[in-house]
Amino acid sequence: xxxxxxxxxxxxxxxxxxxxxxxxxxxxxxxxxxxxxxxxxxxxxxxxxxxxxxxxxxxxxxxxxxxxxxxxxxxxxxxxxxxxxxxxxxxxxxxxxxxxxxxxxxxxxxxxxxxxxxxxxxxxxxxxxxxxxxxxxxxxxxxxxxxxxxxxxxxxxxxxxxxxxxxxxxxxxxxxxxxxxxxxxxxxxxxxxxxxxxxxxxxxxxxxxxxxxxxxxxxxxxxxxxxxxxxxxxxxxxxxxxxxxxxxxxxxxxxxxxxxxxxxxxxxxxxxxxxxxxxxxxxxxxxxxxxxxxxxxxxxxxxxxxxxxxxxxxxxxxxxxxxxxxxxxxxxxxxxxxxxxxxxxxxxxxxxxxxxxxxxxxxx
Amino acid sequence: xxxxxxxxxxxxxxxxxxxxxxxxxxxxxxxxxxxxxxxxxxxxxxxxxxxxxxxxxxxxxxxxxxxxxxxxxxxxxxxxxxxxxxxxxxxxxxxxxxxxxxxxxxxxxxxxxxxxxxxxxxxxxxxxxxxxxxxxxxxxxxxxxxxxxxxxxxxxxxxxxxxxxxxxxxxxxxxxxxxxxxxxxxxxxxxxxxxxxxxxxxxxxxxxxxxxxxxxxxxxxxxxxxxxxxxxxxxxxxxxxxxxxxxxxxxxxxxxxxxxxxxxxxxxxxxxxxxxxxxxxxxxxxxxxxxxxxxxxxxxxxx
Numbered sequence: 001x002x003x004x005x006x007x008x009x010x011x012x013x014x015x016x017x018x019x020x021x022x023x024x025x026x027x028x029x030x031x032x033x034x035x036x037x038x039x040x041x042x043x044x045x046x047x048x049x050x051x052x053x054x055x056x057x058x059x060x061x062x063x064x065x066x067x068x069x070x071x072x073x074x075x076x077x078x079x080x081x082x083x084x085x086x087x088x089x090x091x092x093x094x095x096x097x098x099x100x101x102x103x104x105x106x107x108x109x110x111x112x113x114x115x116x117x118x119x120x121x122x123x124x125x126x127x128x129x130x131x132x133x134x135x136x137x138x139x140x141x142x143x144x145x146x147x148x149x150x151x152x153x154x155x156x157x158x159x160x161x162x163x164x165x166x167x168x169x170x171x172x173x174x175x176x177x178x179x180x181x182x183x184x185x186x187x188x189x190x191x192x193x194x195x196x197x198x199x200x201x202x203x204x205x206x207x208x209x210x211x212x213x214x215x216x217x218x219x220x221x222x223x224x225x226x227x228x229x230x231x232x233x234x235x236x237x238x239x240x241x242x243x244x245x246x247x248x249x250x251x252x253x254x255x256x257x258x259x260x261x262x263x264x265x266x267x268x269x270x271x272x273x274x275x276x277x278x279x280x281x282x283x284x285x286x287x288x289x290x291x292x293x294x295x296x297x298x299x300x301x302x303x304x305x306x307x308x309x310x311x312x313x314x315x316x317x318x319x320x321x322x323x324x325x326x327x328x329x330x331x332x333x334x335x336x337x338x339x340x341x342x343x344x345x346x347x348x349x350x351x352x353x354x355x356x357x358x359x360x361x362x363x364x
Numbered sequence: 365x366x367x368x369x370x371x372x373x374x375x376x377x378x379x380x381x382x383x384x385x386x387x388x389x390x391x392x393x394x395x396x397x398x399x400x401x402x403x404x405x406x407x408x409x410x411x412x413x414x415x416x417x418x419x420x421x422x423x424x425x426x427x428x429x430x431x432x433x434x435x436x437x438x439x440x441x442x443x444x445x446x447x448x449x450x451x452x453x454x455x456x457x458x459x460x461x462x463x464x465x466x467x468x469x470x471x472x473x474x475x476x477x478x479x480x481x482x483x484x485x486x487x488x489x490x491x492x493x494x495x496x497x498x499x500x501x502x503x504x505x506x507x508x509x510x511x512x513x514x515x516x517x518x519x520x521x522x523x524x525x526x527x528x529x530x531x532x533x534x535x536x537x538x539x540x541x542x543x544x545x546x547x548x549x550x551x552x553x554x555x556x557x558x559x560x561x562x563x564x565x566x567x568x569x570x571x572x573x574x575x576x577x578x579x580x581x582x583x584x585x586x587x588x589x590x591x592x593x594x595x596x597x598x599x600x601x602x603x604x605x606x607x608x609x610x611x612x613x614x615x616x617x618x619x620x621x622x623x624x625x626x627x628x629x630x631x632x633x634x635x636x637x638x639x640x641x642x643x644x645x646x647x648x649x650x651x652x653x654x655x656x657x658x659x660x661x662x663x664x665x666x667x
Contacts, residue, residue, distance in 0.1 A: 010449065010666070043469075091453050143640070149647035152400065152453070153590045157636040157643075160583045164636075168629040287461060294454055329468030329578075336404075336462025340440070343450035343458060351449075 010351035020349045025295050025306065028342035035341075036334050040326060049324040054316035064315055066201035070273060071311035074099070074265035076210040078289035079307055080217045081261025083298040085254035087221065089234035092255055094140060094155025095262040096286025097162035098133035102263025103270045104166060105132025107277040110188040111174050121191040126206075126267045133263015134256045136162065141255040145248040151255070159286065170279060184278035194272045206268035211304070213261065218300035230254065262286060283314070284332070291339045310335075367618040371611050373498020376506050379610030381406070381568040381581075383509055385588035386595070386602050387516050388560025393592055394520070395553035396533035398662040400456030401441055402561050403585030404463020405434045409565030410581060411467040417479045417570045427505075427566045434562020435555045437463055442554040446547055449664045460585075467578070474576040481574045505567050512560075517599035529553060533658045536665040546665050561585065583636060590639045594646050596656040605642075612638050 033055065037047045058064045078095045085092045106129035109121060139158060143149040170183035179186070194204040221227040233240040233250040241247065269281050292310045296303030317331035385402050392399050399405075409430035416426040441459040444450040485507065487500040520526035528549060531539040536546045569580060587609060595602030616631035647653065 093457065143644050143647075147644040147648040148650060148653075149640075149643045150593065153586065153593070153643060154640055156586050157583070157590075157640050160586075160636045161633045161640075164629040164633040168627055171629075172627070290454075290457060291461070294451075327469055327472050329465055329472060332461060332465030333469055334465075336458050336460075336465050339458035340444055340455065340462060343455050344444050344448050347448040347450055 006355055008353055008355055010347065011354045012351055013349075016349045021297055024345040024349050025297070025302075025342055028295070028338060028345045029309065031341045031345075032334060032338040035337055036330070039333070040324075040330065045324055045326055050320050050326055053319040053323045054313070054326070057319050058312040058315045063201075064319065066198060066203055067315045068308065068311045069198075069203045069207060070201070071314050072307050073204075073207040073210045073272075074269055074285050075289050075292050075310050076214060076304060076307035077206075077265040077268070078258075078262045078285060079292035079296065079303045080210075080214050080300060081258040082289055083293040083296065083300070083303055084217060084221060084227075084230065085258045086293055087234055087298050088230040088250050088254045089237075090144075090251050090254035091152045092137065092140065092155050092258045093152055093290060094137070094157075094159045094286070095258060095289055096282060096284065097155070097159030098136045098259040098262035099266035099269075099282050099286045100159075100162040100166050101136040102129035102133035102266030103277060103281050104169065104266075105129050105263065106267030107174070107185060107188075107270050110192040111185050111277070114186055114189060117189065117191050119191060121189070122194050122271050125192060125271045126194070126209075126264055129267020129270075130260045130264040133261070133266060134259040136263070137255040137259025138252075141252045144255075145251050151251070155255075166277075166279065166281075170277065174277060176276075182278075185276045187276050188271065192271055193275065194268060202273045204268075204272045206265075206272055209264070209268070214300050214304050221300055226253075262289075288314075288335055291335055294339060295342050313338075367615075367622055369495055369498055370618050370621075371614045372496055373501065374614050375607055375610040376499065376502055376510075377572055377610070378613050379606040380506055380509050381564045381572060381584050382588050382591055382609050383513065383603060383606035384564035384567060385561045385585055386591040386606060387512060387599070388557035388564070389589060389592050390595070390597060390599065390602060391516065391529065391560075392550075392553045392557035393658055393661055394533050394597060395529045395550045396536060396658060396660045396663065396665070397442075397446065397550050397554050398452050398456065399438065399441055399445075399459070399554055399557055400453060400589065401437070401459030401463060402557075402588050403581055403583070404460035404465075404467070405437055405558050405561035406463075406565035406568065406581045406585045406588075407467035407579075408437055408463040408470075409434045409562030410569035411471040411474075411565075411576075412562070413566030414474060414479065414569040414574075414576045415470060417574075418474060418477060418576075423482060423570060426570055427563055430562040430566035431559040432562070434558040434560070434565070436558070437466075438554050438558020438561070439551070441558075442551045445664075446550055446554070449666065452662050452664070464579075464581075467581075471576055471578060475578065477576050479570055479574045481571050503571055505571055509567075513599060513603050520599060532665075533660055536660055540665070540667055546667065550665075561588075564588070587635055587639050590643055593653075594642055596646070596652055597658060598656060609635055609638070 040050050041047050058068050082092060082095055106125040109125050140151050140155040143154045144151040174185045176184055176186045194206050196204050229245045230250050233245050233247055237247050270277055274281055288310055292303060292306045296306035313334055317328060320326035321328055385406055389402055412433045413426035413430035416429050437459060441455055445452045445455040482503040484501050484503050490500040491497050532546045532549045540546045591602055591605045594605040613635055616634050
């Protein structure tokens with residue numbers, strides 16, 4: 001070892017400060033924005049126009065902002081559910097499939113009983129969707145707990161299967177007979193719609209449900225013994241085992257909660273802004289919510305903010321498509337680079353950079 | 365009989381994208397790094413290769429470009445996950461999303477365009493055999509992939525490089541204390557994985573189905589990840605697993621051609637369903653996984 005060479009190394013902080021934890025996602029957002037604008041310049045787009053359409057407009061124009069609120073609902077719901085699992089080190093990445101199955105379960109009622117009326121219909125649909133999502137996630141839980149199969153791969157594969165189930169229904173039994181052969185169901189009746197909460201917009205009560213569940217997640221994760229057990233199970237499974245916390249139960253709870261929330265989000269989409277079952281019910285919400293969960297620091301309150309940011313990225317992407325001719329794929333590039341930038345930034349929450357001689361003992 | 369011939373002759377080509385990506389991931393995982401971004405690496409490689417072939421650059425340049433792009437994106441993953449000790453699962457997912465996004469971005473103006481694939485080379489004599497003859501008529505990439513499989517198997521079985529890779533995956537502390545650069549070896553293994561995933565994508569987009577469509581990788585990167593588990597981290601088993609998936613993806617077509625009435629969505633789901641079932645069967649054999657698994661897989665190492 002060359003003792004005179006000075007090189008950078010990471011030294012663990014005694015206690016990560018709250019301000020750093022809040023700074024990390026903000027820094028990541030700034031970094032990702034700059035890098036992506038640079039990419040757009042290389043693509044021959046006008047960076048000022050892109051910046052205005054993508055970053056400013058979602059917040060300064062009310063119609064745009066109301067759409068941001070609309071998109072916040074599903075992202076918030078799914079991410080809150082996922083974060084509970086991630087803290088217990090249960091990596092459910094199949095929320096997309098749980099969302100789709102939730103939407104299908106919810107749609108069964110208006111598809112089969114298009115003439116039914118009554119204020120009970122939309123709440124029943126939301127409940128059915130949540131149960132559907134949880135059932136779909138239960139397959140992953142069973143595979144993980146009983147067969148010890150990797151939940152990352154199983155839950156992802158099930159998402160790909162769910163997309164095919166949706167295709168099958170829309171091209172076959174559930175296709176609207178008067179729909180000019182489009183792969184979509186009938187339009188749902190009025191009572192199948194979640195009531196609107198802001199007049200003149202499409203924002204509906206599911207946003208309030210999502211916020212209420214975010215608070216419930218806060219109480220569950222930060223204040224309850226059950227949440228504590230889950231987290232300990234993730235951090236130190238062996239210690240948790242000695243203390244009598246079952247790993248299997250933690251996996252079941254994590255996946256069922258994640259599936260329930262994602263299914264509810266799927267139901268709220270078809271019973272809300274879309275109003276029918278169709279192929280494009282999700283624009284990758286299930287995957288975007290993974291980013292939302294991490295960006296919010298896996299903290300129920302942090303996720304409220306990160307879901308608004310992610311919703312704004314979606315709406316900003318739509319705006320930029322129209323006004324700056326930016327391909328919609330740019331949104332996915334932005335999402336991926338944002339998560340990567342955040343994960344790198346988080347390193348500096350936990351560690352500080354030091355320049356020292358490479359003597360391992362100093363770091364230890 | 366026709367169905368069997370059809371499956372035998374097409375199996376290796378269908379298996380090649382799985383095989384190349386899984387072999388690359390195997391090398392990374394043997395060194396202790398779990399890169400979940402394979403799907404995105406393949407998608408990026410596919411787009412780059414398609415664009416190069418479309419503009420007349422030829423297949424050699426296309427594979428080189430795709431491999432380079434895959435390796436560079438994998439190095440970005442390595443910088444985050446190994447250099448900065450970011451969460452490996454999340455960083456892999458981020459790379460996957462990024463790769464798929466870049467693929468869609470670059471490929472946007474090429475949607476539904478086609479290119480010319482590669483001619484097939486046959487083994488004289490063997491290719492005239494009844495029934496199995498088709499096995500010996502393959503494009504050059506398939507032959508090279510078989511050679512790569514052998515080379516990787518031999519590397520792990522006989523060489524010091526193979527031993528070193530396994531050492532940093534099994535017990536990085538011990539490898540470090542006797543003076544091996546654990547992080548550097550892991551970074552190299554991850555870059556190799558990216559290179560292979562880039563090749564896999566290039567093969568899918570410019571040889572196997574030489575047509576560009578966004579999302580054309582269609583989960584094959586994820587199946588490649590599952591294949592490494594099916595193969596219990598052994599090269600030969602991964603090869604047989606890839607052949608199985610090649611056969612499964614053709615069996616549906618053969619059944620359809622044979623007049624079996626199945627919804628096309630069920631056929632499309634078949635590889636995913638088979639993955640789920642096989643993953644359940646293999647994983648429930650804990651002894652098998654413990655015996656061959658990589659001890660420090662996914663665990664960060666700080667020198």
